[in-house]
Amino acid sequence: MLKWILSVVLAALSLSAYSFSVNGSKWPGGSTHLHVGISGLSASGKAWSDAMLRAAQEWNDKTPFDFTLLDSYRDPCNGYRASATSSGFPAGPGDDVNGADFNSTVCGNDFGTSVLAVTLVYTESNQLGASDITQADIVFNSNSRFDIYDGPFDSNRGTDFARVALHEVGHVIGMGHEFSASSIMRDRIGNLSTLQPDDIAGATTLYQGYTRCPVSRLDFGRVTGALNSGDCTVQQLVGGGTDTSLTDVYQLDLAQSTRVTLNMNSGSLDSVLVLMNSRSEVLEIDDDGGTGCNSQIVRTLPAGTYAVLANTLTSATGDTSCGKNNGPYQLTARYDSSALIGAGRNTSLQGGRSSATFAGGVTTNGGASFSNRVTPTQRFDVLGRITVDPAHRGRQGFLVIAAILENNQVYVRNPLGEFVPLGSQTSPVPFTTSKILGATEDVTLLGQAVASTFGMTDTSVRFLIGYGLNSNPDELYFHDEPINLLVSP
Amino acid sequence: MMKGTHTPRVALWQLLAFSLLLMLSSLSARASTVLDMSFQEVVDHAELVFEGRVRSVEARNDAEGMIHTWVDFEVLEVLKGDHAESTLTLRFLGGTVGTQRLEVTDLRLPQVGEAGFYFVESLTRPQVNPLVGWSQGHFLIEPRADGQPGVFTAHHEPVLGVSAPEQAPVTAAMNTFSKGVAKGVVVQESLSAMAASAPMPVDDFKRSVRALVEQP
Numbered sequence: 078m079l080k081w082i083l084s085v086v087l088a089a090l091s092l093s094a095y096s097f098s099v100n101g102s103k104w105p106g107g108s109t110h111l112h113v114g115i116s117g118l119s120a121s122g123k124a125w126s127d128a129m130l131r132a133a134q135e136w137n138d139k140t141p142f143d144f145t146l147l148d149s150y151r152d153p154c155n156g157y158r159a160s161a162t163s164s165g166f167p168a169g170p171g172d173d174v175n176g177a178d179f180n181s182t183v184c185g186n187d188f189g190t191s192v193l194a195v196t197l198v199y200t201e202s203n204q205l206g207a208s209d210i211t212q213a214d215i216v217f218n219s220n221s222r223f224d225i226y227d228g229p230f231d232s233n234r235g236t237d238f239a240r241v242a243l244h245e246v247g248h249v250i251g252m253g254h255e256f257s258a259s260s261i262m263r264d265r266i267g268n269l270s271t272l273q274p275d276d277i278a279g280a281t282t283l284y285q286g287y288t289r290c291p292v293s294r295l296d297f298g299r300v301t302g303a304l305n306s307g308d309c310t311v312q313q314l315v316g317g318g319t320d321t322s323l324t325d326v327y328q329l330d331l332a333q334s335t336r337v338t339l340n341m342n343s344g345s346l347d348s349v350l351v352l353m354n355s356r357s358e359v360l361e362i363d364d365d366g367g368t369g370c371n372s373q374i375v376r377t378l379p380a381g382t383y384a385v386l387a388n389t390l391t392s393a394t395g396d397t398s399c400g401k402n403n404g405p406y407q408l409t410a411r412y413d414s415s416a417l418i419g420a421g422r423n424t425s426l427q428g429g430r431s432s433a434t435f436a437g438g439v440t441t442n443g444g445a446s447f448s449n450r451v452t453p454t455q456r457f458d459v460l461g462r463i464t465v466d467p468a469h470r471g472r473q474g475f476l477v478i479a480a481i482l483e484n485n486q487v488y489v490r491n492p493l494g495e496f497v498p499l500g501s502q503t504s505p506v507p508f509t510t511s512k513i514l515g516a517t518e519d520v521t522l523l524g525q526a527v528a529s530t531f532g533m534t535d536t537s538v539r540f541l542i543g544y545g546l547n548s549n550p551d552e553l554y555f556h557d558e559p560i561n562l563l564v565s566p
Numbered sequence: 567m568m569k570g571t572h573t574p575r576v577a578l579w580q581l582l583a584f585s586l587l588l589m590l591s592s593l594s595a596r597a598s599t600v601l602d603m604s605f606q607e608v609v610d611h612a613e614l615v616f617e618g619r620v621r622s623v624e625a626r627n628d629a630e631g632m633i634h635t636w637v638d639f640e641v642l643e644v645l646k647g648d649h650a651e652s653t654l655t656l657r658f659l660g661g662t663v664g665t666q667r668l669e670v671t672d673l674r675l676p677q678v679g680e681a682g683f684y685f686v687e688s689l690t691r692p693q694v695n696p697l698v699g700w701s702q703g704h705f706l707i708e709p710r711a712d713g714q715p716g717v718f719t720a721h722h723e724p725v726l727g728v729s730a731p732e733q734a735p736v737t738a739a740m741n742t743f744s745k746g747v748a749k750g751v752v753v754q755e756s757l758s759a760m761a762a763s764a765p766m767p768v769d770d771f772k773r774s775v776r777a778l779v780e781q782p
Contacts (some may be wrong), residue, residue, distance in 0.1 A: 102667075183694045189600075189695055190603065190611045191601040191702075193600070197670060198668070199669075201666050201667075248671045392758070
């Protein structure tokens with residue numbers, strides 16, 4: 078039983094921990110398109126477009142970056158044109174389309190002596206002190222001699238276009254140069270013709286996203302934390318930029334579309350909340366959306382994985398009540414739903430597989446709607462629903478209900494309907510109800526309760542529900558995300 | 567021999583000998599789309615070589631929104647070419663305007679306040695980067711460990727010597743991308759080694775450039 082509880086408690090502590098130092102702008106979400114349809118053939122009869130396609134496809138196949146590759150041609154200088162006010166200089170902000178081609182100039186500008194190719198990269202500053210790439214175009218110097226061939230450099234044939242293309246596409250995704258390791262992004266062209274482990278590691282690092290920082294799981298409810306010197310910074314998290322503010326990173330998994338309310342409150346620091354999707358694209362940032370310096374994000378999110386950054390400002394504001402940029406905070410996650418919400422993936426005490434699903438919620442209106450927050454004086458029900466594995470239906474079994482308080486004290490409900498300390502139970506799996514299992518088991522964890530009558534005015538309780546079979550009383554099927562009850566004034 | 571009494575030709579050979587001793591030094595710099603040039607080629611392809619100081623840098627959009635950067639130099643001394651005015655403005659493609667930036671990979675813009683030597687390919691043709699071979703035609707003057715000005719690459723690596731080791735045309739044997747330093751420019755990668763070999767004095771660099779300019 079203790080293992081059951083511990084598995085859920087420990088799961089919330091940490092998912093992973095990385096620490097990389099990378100610089101450079103990058104594409105939001107780690108994806109973009111590229112028109113590769115350069116017309117013509119090399120001296121050896123190979124199509125330039127095929128070489129471009131292979132170059133970009135190799136980055137697609139071997140790194141987290143995701144190119145949508147388009148066979149069509151797009152002039153890389155489209156959107157740039159000679160300016161009436163600055164003769165010869167290209168003008169225009171581009172066309173938001175990524176293209177590539179040979180040209181005798183860079184959109185009207187001389188390449189200059191010894192220049193083979195130029196990649197033009199447009200970036201836009203983002204709210205996290207870094208830059209998003211918004212467009213990238215490659216212009217190959219048509220005055221230079223290129224061919225497409227394998228093997229070592231052949232001065233009689235000119236420069237191998239495929240290698241230059243592979244290198245330039247690396248610049249398109251935001252890769253810089255490698256100076257020591259064997260790499261296609263090395264500053265010297267050589268006999269390498271494919272991406273090397275260092276290239277792949279670099280791109281992976283660049284597009285690794287929020288997992289550059291330690292990530293903790295965020296369940297609905299309340300967690301306390303603190304931003305302290307030495308914590309991860311936004312600069313580390315995004316792999317560059319100027320935002321050195323401290324941040325803790327939480328991962329929120331939603332099984333279905335859910336209206337979510339996130340609050341970050343503190344009595345000392347100026348809190349900032351950042352919501353990202355699974356590809357680390359910023360969905361919303363809030364500084365003072367809550368009361369005072371507290372932050373709040375309210376948003377309906379589709380099912381999926383999200384990152385919540387508990388963040389602050391880069392420097393203290395001097396406000397006496399909440400002007401610090403470090404210190405303790407409280408992060409709460411609430412939901413509003415018309416139905417019970419999923420309680421994570423199923424798991425079991427002994428590793429047995431099942432297709433059981435679990436859901437739960439708190440209602441103050443008899444099940445018309447669900448949330449996880451109640452006031453101390455509101456009357457509420459905490460409900461759970463187990464969809465039993467078909468193989469277990471109709472068999473003699475038992476239900477288990479447990480509650481974990483904020484101080485991590487664990488209570489289980491006994492057959493009399495009382496929550497008693499786990500330590501007072503002698504059975505490995507202290508059951509709540511013994512019964513023949515149906516297809517669906519609706520469980521009332523707390524019925525018509527009022528928090529203040531339990532002495533609860535500002536707290537968070539996590540509930541777990543599970544079931545087992547009499548034929549194997551030491552096995553328990555349950556869920557990995559608790560059903561939360563948040564009591565706050 | 568007293569300092570300053572030797573001829574440029576003698577200085578060139580002294581530097582060449584010094585360079586050969588250090589030619590095995592590994593280089594570390596940037597650039598990928600630009601091919602290696604020899605230092606002689608950098609000099610030859612420059613319409614104007616001058617010692618200068620950057621007075622201002624301004625990036626702006628033109629009427630249609632394209633970003634480029636104008637760099638205003640104070641011209642301190644002309645080593646090659648004709649330029650009578652005391653100032654010069656060069657235009658570079660790219661730059662930052664507000665929150666938007668146009669980045670030309672590997673293009674290194676001169677910074678306000680920096681002093682250096684600039685090898686300008688053309689004063690009339692609009693170019694992505696008006697400096698020959700991009701960083702290969704861009705040197706900085708910065709204090710050495712002894713406080714005296716010395717010559718550094720655009721990437722702040724100490725220049726220990728310059729020479730003309732290869733005369734091959736730039737169109738031949740283009741098998742290497744530039745590392746930001748022309749062939750024949752010997753740099754010291756590690757600042758920790760500066761005590762052993764100080765960066766080249768400014769006057770020696772000027773003499774070397776002039777000697778290469780005068781090469782038949």
